[in-house]
Amino acid sequence: MSIKLGVPSKGRLMEKTFDWFGARGVRLTRTGSEREYSGAVDGVEGVDLVLLSAGEIPRELAAGRIHLGVTGTDLIREKLVQWDQKVEPLAELGFGQADLIVAVPACWTDVNTLDDLDAAAAAFRERHGFRMRIATKYHRLIREYLRRGGVADYQLVDSQGATEGTVKNLTAEAVADITSTGETLRANHLKVLEEEPVLRSQATLFRSRAPRLNEADRLALRTLSAKLHV
Numbered sequence: 001m002s003i004k005l006g007v008p009s010k011g012r013l014m015e016k017t018f019d020w021f022g023a024r025g026v027r028l029t030r031t032g033s034e035r036e037y038s039g040a041v042d043g044v045e046g047v048d049l050v051l052l053s054a055g056e057i058p059r060e061l062a063a064g065r066i067h068l069g070v071t072g073t074d075l076i077r078e079k080l081v082q083w084d085q086k087v088e089p090l091a092e093l094g095f096g097q098a099d100l101i102v103a104v105p106a107c108w109t110d111v112n113t114l115d116d117l118d119a120a121a122a123a124f125r126e127r128h129g130f131r132m133r134i135a136t137k138y139h140r141l142i143r144e145y146l147r148r149g150g151v152a153d154y155q156l157v158d159s160q161g162a163t164e165g166t167v168k169n170l171t172a173e174a175v176a177d178i179t180s181t182g183e184t185l186r187a188n189h190l191k192v193l194e195e196e197p198v199l200r201s202q203a204t205l206f207r208s209r210a211p212r213l214n215e216a217d218r219l220a221l222r223t224l225s226a227k228l229h230v
C-alpha cells in the first residue's frame with residue numbers, strides 16, 4: 001500500500017494546492033496528457049496523488065479510500081454528517097476563501113435579515129399558494145441555518161451551478177451559495193442578508209480518521225506531515 005493524497009483535479013483549487021505543497025518541498029504534478037487524471041508526488045516516498053472532484057473528496061476521506069485530502073470546509077460540512085468524527089483538519093491553506101450566504105433580490109427593500117425573510121416567506125405563501133423557493137447545493141447546511149434562524153415557510157430547490165441565475169430564470173425567489181468577491185451576486189441583482197454567513201470556508205488539508213495504517217504507511221505519513229509542518 002501507500003498513502004493516498006486526494007487533491008482537486010482542476011481549476012483554481014488544483015493550481016493553488018500544487019503551489020502550497022511545492023512551497024514546502026513536495027512537488028505535485030499531473031502526468032500523462034492534459035486530460036488524463038493521473039499525477040505524481042516528488043519529494044517524499046510512499047505517497048500517491050489521486051486527482052478528484054473537490055466535491056467527492058469528503059466522501060473518499062470518510063470511506064478511508066484516501067488518507068489525506070484537500071477540499072473546502074464547506075464541502076466537508078455539507079457532505080459529512082458528524083464531519084469531525086470522520087476527518088481531522090490539519091492545516092488551513094489560505095486560499096479558496098468564500099462565505100456561504102443567503103441572498104434575495106436587491107429590489108426586496110424590506111428584506112434584510114432572517115426575521116424579514118421569515119415574514120416575506122409567510123406572505124409569499126399566502127399570496128402565491130406555494131412556498132418561497134431557495135436555490136442551493138448546500139441543502140443540509142442551509143436547512144439547519146434557517147431552522148436556527150426561525151425561517152419556516154420555504155422550500156429548497158436543488159441547483160448544482162449557476163445558482164445566482166435561478167432568480168432571473170424564475171425557478172427560485174432566493175439563493176444560498178458561496179461568494180467571494182460578490183460580483184456574481186451583484187451582476188444578478190441579488191443582495192446578501194445582513195447576517196453572519198452560514199459558514200466561512202477555505203481550502204483545508206484534512207486527514208481521514210478511517211484507515212488503519214501499516215508501519216511503512218505510518219512512516220510515509222509522518223515524513224510527509226513533517227515536510228508540510230502539519
Ligand SMILES: Nc1ncnc2c1ncn2[C@@H]1O[C@H](COP(=O)(O)OP(=O)(O)OP(=O)(O)O)[C@@H](O)[C@H]1O
Binds near residue numbers: 055072073074096
Ligand atoms: N468564487 C470562489 N472563490 C473561492 N472559492 C470558491 C469559489 N467558488 C467556490 N469556491 C470553493 O471551491 C471549492 C470547490 O467548489 P465547487 O464544488 O464549486 O467545485 P467545482 O470547481 O465545481 O468542482 P467539481 O465540480 O469538480 O466538484 C469549494 O470548497 C468552494 O467553497
Ligand SMILES: O=P(O)(O)OC[C@H]1O[C@H](OP(=O)(O)OP(=O)(O)O)[C@H](O)[C@@H]1O
Binds near residue numbers: 178
Ligand atoms: O463572489 P464571486 O467572486 O462572484 O464568486 C462566486 C461564484 O463562484 C462560484 O461559482 P463557480 O465559478 O465555481 O461556478 P458554479 O456556478 O458552477 O459553481 C460560486 O458558486 C459563485 O457562483
